[in-house]
Amino acid sequence: MDIPNHVAKRAAKLKFNSRLPFSANLPYQGLFAERLPLIHAFTLALHHAALARRKQSLYRKARAWLAGDDFAFHAAECGVYMGNSLVACAQMLRASGLKGRFHALDTFSGLPDLSEADLRLAPENAQYRGQKLFADTSFEAVKARVAEAGISDSVVFHKGLFADTLPHLPAVQYHFVNIDCDLFEPHIECLDYFYPRMARGGVIFFDDYGSREFPMARAAVDQFMLDKPELLFHLRTGNDGPNRTKTYIVKY
Numbered sequence: 001m002d003i004p005n006h007v008a009k010r011a012a013k014l015k016f017n018s019r020l021p022f023s024a025n026l027p028y029q030g031l032f033a034e035r036l037p038l039i040h041a042f043t044l045a046l047h048h049a050a051l052a053r054r055k056q057s058l059y060r061k062a063r064a065w066l067a068g069d070d071f072a073f074h075a076a077e078c079g080v081y082m083g084n085s086l087v088a089c090a091q092m093l094r095a096s097g098l099k100g101r102f103h104a105l106d107t108f109s110g111l112p113d114l115s116e117a118d119l120r121l122a123p124e125n126a127q128y129r130g131q132k133l134f135a136d137t138s139f140e141a142v143k144a145r146v147a148e149a150g151i152s153d154s155v156v157f158h159k160g161l162f163a164d165t166l167p168h169l170p171a172v173q174y175h176f177v178n179i180d181c182d183l184f185e186p187h188i189e190c191l192d193y194f195y196p197r198m199a200r201g202g203v204i205f206f207d208d209y210g211s212r213e214f215p216m217a218r219a220a221v222d223q224f225m226l227d228k229p230e231l232l233f234h235l236r237t238g239n240d241g242p243n244r245t246k247t248y249i250v251k252y
């Protein structure tokens with residue numbers, strides 16, 4: 001499908017901005033090239049979960065149903081900000097026809113204080129050394145966006161620091177986790193929690209692995225994955241940019 005002229009012209013003038021809502025529906029606009037690896041990784045996770053569901057025995061399906069967990073797909077997003085990636089993925093989940101849940105974790109009031117590791121690794125001129133980033137959002141605003149998108153029944157919010165909210169997540173296996181939280185310790189906290197809880201074929205997406213602004217994301221993922229067997233896959237659509245190359249693993 002061709003991109004209509006007026007859309008292409010408008011997109012050419014705009015610059016990518018993580019506040020701009022984007023759609024996971026075709027045609028993908030060039031402006032959102034930075035978002036496409038997420039769409040790809042999420043689709044992969046949906047395929048793996050659907051395949052696993054088909055292979056599941058009747059006995060296991062019945063056991064899950066009796067345990068009150070007949071969801072075919074469990075997902076989480078660690079770092080929601082205004083809800084743009086959350087809404088796009090939750091809409092794709094709905095369109096897939098799989099019954100699923102999306103856990104949305106964030107302070108909904110911006111990045112926590114920088115740790116010693118963050119201060120050591122952050123570029124000298126990083127804006128966030130002197131300013132709290134991603135504070136221009138709110139829990140109420142994101143909840144309203146999710147309601148407006150018609151996906152409230154599949155999204156569960158967990159407001160607060162990951163260290164406080166992760167222990168309260170349900171005891172399930174996850175099929176997709178988007179780790180988009182920029183800083184060192186939050187990456188480690190999320191990986192410590194989710195990696196052992198991933199279903200086989202489940203995908204963990206690292207939005208900031210290739211970020212020049214937040215090199216601590218890559219340092220944290222590399223440290224965590226050092227003794228793990230999974231390969232890191234790198235994806236980039238379009239030109240290079242400060243955070244254009246995205247990374248994911250598929251759990252063995």
Ligand SMILES: C[S@@+](CC[C@H](N)C(=O)[O-])C[C@H]1O[C@@H](n2cnc3c(N)ncnc32)[C@H](O)[C@@H]1O
Nearest residue numbers: 079081085106107110111134161162180181186
């Ligand atoms: C880059 S934004 C997320 C962007 C969003 N995924 C999107 O694509 O639109 C990073 C978010 O991580 C959250 N965050 C970082 N560390 C956190 C922590 N330890 N606990 C809770 N939220 C955290 C921040 O509040 C911020 O909203």
